Structure formats: C-alpha cells, structure tokens
Amino acid sequence: MTQPIDLIALDLDGTLLAPDESISAGNRAAISRALKSGIRVVLVTGRGVDTPIRVSRELGLNLPVICCHGALTKDFGANKILEHTPVPLAYAKSMLEFAERNNVAIAVYAEEMFWRPAGSHVYMQDMIGPGWREIPSLLDALATGAPTFIRFLGAPAVEAMQREFGDLPLTYLHETWKDFVECVVLSRDASKKNALMRLCADFGIHSDAVLAIGDSRNDVPMLRWAGTGVAMANAADEVRQSVRYVTGDNAADGVAQAIERFCFAAEKKSA
Numbered sequence: 001m002t003q004p005i006d007l008i009a010l011d012l013d014g015t016l017l018a019p020d021e022s023i024s025a026g027n028r029a030a031i032s033r034a035l036k037s038g039i040r041v042v043l044v045t046g047r048g049v050d051t052p053i054r055v056s057r058e059l060g061l062n063l064p065v066i067c068c069h070g071a072l073t074k075d076f077g078a079n080k081i082l083e084h085t086p087v088p089l090a091y092a093k094s095m096l097e098f099a100e101r102n103n104v105a106i107a108v109y110a111e112e113m114f115w116r117p118a119g120s121h122v123y124m125q126d127m128i129g130p131g132w133r134e135i136p137s138l139l140d141a142l143a144t145g146a147p148t149f150i151r152f153l154g155a156p157a158v159e160a161m162q163r164e165f166g167d168l169p170l171t172y173l174h175e176t177w178k179d180f181v182e183c184v185v186l187s188r189d190a191s192k193k194n195a196l197m198r199l200c201a202d203f204g205i206h207s208d209a210v211l212a213i214g215d216s217r218n219d220v221p222m223l224r225w226a227g228t229g230v231a232m233a234n235a236a237d238e239v240r241q242s243v244r245y246v247t248g249d250n251a252a253d254g255v256a257q258a259i260e261r262f263c264f265a266a267e268k269k270s271a
Contacts, residue, residue: 007209009042009211012046013047015213018250019251023058026256030259040062041063044222066199069191089145095150096138106151113133114132116132161183213230231243
C-alpha cells in the first residue's frame with residue numbers, strides 16, 4: 001500500500017512558477033485541494049525570502065519557507081528565522097576582499113537583503129527592486145555576521161572565484177541563464193534536502209510521506225530523499241534521470257499533474 005502524502009515540497013522557478021513567473025489556475029487549484037485535505041505544503045527555493053513569502057501568503061500555505069538554497073528557513077507568520085546556515089565568516093570575508101581588490105562582479109545576501117558594490121553593473125532583471133541595496137564596500141554587509149550566500153556574477157567572476165577559492169570546503173552551485181553564468185557559494189551544510197529534513201522532523205513527518213517536486217540540480221538530493229520525488233519535464237536530463245517519476249513541464253501544470261497523481265489518484269479509483 002502506498003504511503004499517503006502528508007507534505008508537498010515545491011521548488012519555485014521552473015517548477016511551480018510558469019516561464020513568465022505566474023502561477024497557473026491549475027496549479028493553484030491543486031494546491032488548494034491539497035491544503036483542504038490536510039496536506040501541508042512548503043516552498044523550497046533558491047530565492048531570498050521575499051518571493052517565497054509573497055507566494056506562500058498568496059496561496060495560503062501553512063508552513064515556513066525554505067529559501068536561499070536551503071540556507072535559511074523562516075516562519076514568516078511569526079517573523080522568526082528557524083534555521084540559518086551561513087557561509088563561514090572567515091571565508092566570506094576573504095571572498096569579498098578578493099572581489100574588491102580585483103574588481104570581480106559579486107553580490108552578497110545578508111540580513112535578508114542582496115547587497116552589491118555601489119555603481120556595479122546590473123547583469124540580470126532579478127538584480128533590481130526593493131530586495132537589492134548598493135553599498136560602498138561589501139565588507140560592511142558583514143558587520144552583523146556571516147552572510148547567507150554569495151553570488152559571483154558572470155563567467156570572468158566565476159572563473160576567478162574557482163581559481164582562488166575552489167578548494168575551500170563550501171558548496172558551489174553553478175547556474176546558466178541563457179548566455180549568463182553565475183556561481184552561488186553556500187555553507188557546505190546548506191542544502192534544500194537538509195532544510196526539508198529538519199522541517200519534517202519538527203512536524204514528525206517521515207520522508208516516505210513527502211512529495212517533492214523540482215527541476216534543478218540542487219533539487220536532486222531533496223527529490224531522492226523524499227518518498228516520492230518528481231522531476232519536471234523541463235528539467236535537465238540528469239535531473240529527470242535521477243528520480244523515478246517525471247511530471248509535465250512548468251508551462252503545462254506539471255505541479256498540478258503530480259499532486260493529482262500522487263495525492264488523489266486513489267480517490268478516483270475508489271469513486
């Protein structure tokens with residue numbers, strides 16, 4: 001007998017969000033049905049806190065958000081950080097000092113805000129808006145402690161980072177967006193899987209009762225840990241091949257298809 005699903009973990013970009021970053025009516029309806037049936041739903045994303053909190057409120061979700069690639073879990077209802085696994089301060093300071101000395105394109109996420117050097121180039125659309133601030137020296141962003149993660153922006157910056165810091169015991173997430181590349185630097189202990197495991201332990205939910213859906217390489221450990229791990233059809237081959245199940249793509253209600261299949265298929269058979 002298949003284990004009933006008690007919790008659904010959803011990635012955002014390339015998964016719940018359509019290519020235009022909207023949430024389809026089909027995905028909304030499936031999530032609403034899950035919530036009404038008593039299934040918990042959590043967003044697990046690489047983004048900073050702002051977007052997952054906004055989307056969680058919009059959908060009426062009932063758990064904290066796991067964001068920053070798993071480095072930060074926040075109970076937004078209580079405005080309380082539950083878990084924070086930052087880049088060790090000594091490593092972060094060395095990276096920011098190196099970037100300033102060598103004019104390397106970099107940004108840092110600290111105090112739930114993105115910081116970039118004053119006057120630096122805006123490489124991507126997601127680098128503008130209220131979640132971003134400019135600062136004369138990025139080292140000032142470390143005044144209150146270690147940063148959640150660091151972004152090296154563009155191929156020259158990524159190559160410089162790899163030469164200088166590639167041997168440090170950290171996690172390096174390389175992303176390609178059309179013709180733009182970046183590398184996100186995290187604590188080695190920060191991951192979507194680890195954050196989801198801790199959250200499930202807090203609620204007494206076993207991995208067998210978890211449905212996790214994602215599309216990126218950094219989703220794979222989470223998908224493989226969950227009792228039911230599902231890759232999006234738009235995911236890279238290596239992601240789709242790493243799990244047993246594949247659903248539709250993010251432009252065609254892939255999340256809704258997975259929820260209906262793994263949460264409610266038994267109801268249809270018994271009807």
